[in-house]
Amino acid sequence: MNDLTRIPCVLMRGGTSRGPFFLERDLPADRAARDAALLSIMGSGHPLQIDGIGGGNPVTSKVAIIGPATVPGADVDYLFAQVRTDRQTVDYSPNCGNMLAAVGPFAIEAGLVKAQTASTLVRIHNVNTGKIIEAKVPTRLGEVIYLGDASIDGVPGLAAPIALTFLDAAGAKTGKLFPTGRPIDVIDGIEVTAIDCAIPMVLMRAESLGVTGYEEPAALTANRDLIARLAAIRIEAGRQMGMGDVSDMVIPKPVIISPARKGGTLSVRYFMPNDCHPALATTGAVGIATAAATAGTVAAFPAGPAALPALIRIEHPSGRIDVQLETRDGTTVAGLVRTARRLFEGYAFAKPNERVEHAA
Known part of the structure; x- marks a missing residue:
């Protein structure tokens, strides 16, 4: 395996999505090298992603990259990557709120945030949009609790509820709620x-x-x-x-x-x-x-x-x-409940010299 690059990885379900979570420090700093590694790990470019760990569907071809916060008021940074299944492209333009549900648990277990007694508030800076989202993660005795009595449609079984609060979500990419200036x-x-x-x-x-x-x-x-x-x-x-x-x-x-x-x-x-x-x-x-x-x-x-x-x-x-939906300090905030689960931890392996196309 000397010709493959070994990268620490945790596979997690967040909401109705699933994908690998990486610490920012474990991925190449250069974007082209990082994207090439993600494409290889996910198996992008094949409809079944047969040569990678992607699931052959956009909801299972997602990547979360987590690191220390780089802005005031946040605990961690979260960069989301949508890896295309149909061609070798990594798109950083959107945020993913389902994967977001697993960011808090991952950050706590990675040692980026200290767990509290009953629940732990994790303030997440989404690098894609520049917005901050609060995640209230169930914890006990310093550990994340995954089992509970909450259910979300689209995911079988029960799990612990993770409350997400989107603070001032308007204008996530363009800076305006209605970028054309009109509701219609x-x-x-x-x-x-x-x-x-x-x-x-x-x-x-x-x-x-x-x-x-x-x-x-x-x-x-x-x-x-x-x-x-x-x-x-x-x-x-x-x-x-x-x-x-x-x-x-x-x-x-x-x-x-x-x-x-x-x-x-x-x-x-x-x-x-x-x-x-x-x-x-x-x-x-x-x-x-x-x-x-x-x-x-x-x-x-x-x-x-x-x-x-x-x-x-x-x-x-x-x-x-x-x-x-409610107002807080004059802005609209949105709250909803998701669940998450840690599925697998170990190493992902990337092949060298993968071709890569860039999206915004």
């Missing part, structure tokens, strides 16, 4: 809401796209005409949002909005960007809930704008996510 725009004849809250997204009503919005994710992913139209809309939306050419980026994410059918506020189908998510991204839930509580957006049309504090219940293919 028209692109390709479709009314859209281009919103940047936790993650940039383009929200559209399902009926305007000729679908119900209640289809199973696999059926929507297989609808190539729909995927092509969503791609064209999101690329133009990215340009109008001031993000430039987003064709090689995974943001903004296309989202299809429909009226709720199971007692929630609204129903959604979230794309990543060319595959429909089997559940819903945590960052997506924060932005969608914010749109639902804002008059004039396509999300407020079926939901009705809500006054804060408000509980927004978002139905998705695997169930629902509840987002609590």
Whole structure:
């Protein structure tokens, strides 16, 4: 194994996502070398990622890189990397709120944050967006507690609840909640809401796209005409949002909005960007809930704008996510509960001289 690079690694599930967690110090400092190592470790460029530890799906082809905090008010830095399955590209443009759920536990067990008696508050600086998120991690006698009675839709079984609070999530990438300056725009004849809250997204009503919005994710992913139209809309939306050419980026994410059918506020189908998510991204839930509580957006049309504090219940293919919106010090904060689990620890092995393409 002398021709392979051995890198300490912990495989973790965070929310409805899964991927390897690395300490920043254990990865190459040079970006090109680091990206090449991640592509090799994940097996990027093959649809099954058969020569790596990726799962052949965007929700299992994610990487978290954790290090000491570099900004005041934070305990740790968290850099998220979306490793493409279809081609050898590492994209640092978005945050991932599901993987975020595992950052606190990982940081405590890596010795970056000292565990407290009953629970430990970990202030996480997301390097991708510059935002700080608070994670309340269950701990006991200096150790992380993973077992509990909480459940989240899209993950089997029960686990300990991890409360995430997104502080001032608006303008995560562009600096503006509505980067175009309007809650409604028209692109390709479709009314859209281009919103940047936790993650940039383009929200559209399902009926305007000729679908119900209640289809199973696999059926929507297989609808190539729909995927092509969503791609064209999101690329133009990215340009109008001031993000430039987003064709090689995974943001903004296309989202299809429909009226709720199971007692929630609204129903959604979230794309990543060319595959429909089997559940819903945590960052997506924060932005969608914010749109639902804002008059004039396509999300407020079926939901009705809500006054804060408000509980927004978002139905998705695997169930629902509840987002609590309230104000703190004059800004809107979003809270929700996720779970996480440590799955495996050891070493990941990277091959040398892997080809790499860069995304923003």
